[in-house]
Amino acid sequence: MKCSECTSCRFVEYSSGVNRYYCEDQRAAAAVNAGARLICRTQRHSKEIAVKNAPRWCPRKYDK
Ligand code: SF4
Numbered sequence: 839m840k841c842s843e844c845t846s847c848r849f850v851e852y853s854s855g856v857n858r859y860y861c862e863d864q865r866a867a868a869a870v871n872a873g874a875r876l877i878c879r880t881q882r883h884s885k886e887i888a889v890k891n892a893p894r895w896c897p898r899k900y901d902k
Pocket of ligand 1 (some may be wrong): 839840841844845846847848860861862863864866877881892893895896897898899
């Protein structure tokens with residue numbers, strides 16, 4: 839599973855220019871706070887996702 843291809847991956851633009859990607863999978867959302875759902879921060883003014891695949895805690899990791 840790759841966050842960049844996952845329907846639960848949400849991009850959020852911040853005025854600081856450092857944007858963030860969050861995981862919106864129900865299992866991640868139910869278990870933890872917003873900081874813990876953070877997949878990555880981007881480079882300033884970038885929309886490029888900064889992870890190759892998914893974080894270790896990805897709730898879909900073992901889904902078939
Ligand atoms: S962490 Fe897993 S479930 Fe969440 S967006 Fe990334 S690939 Fe999807």
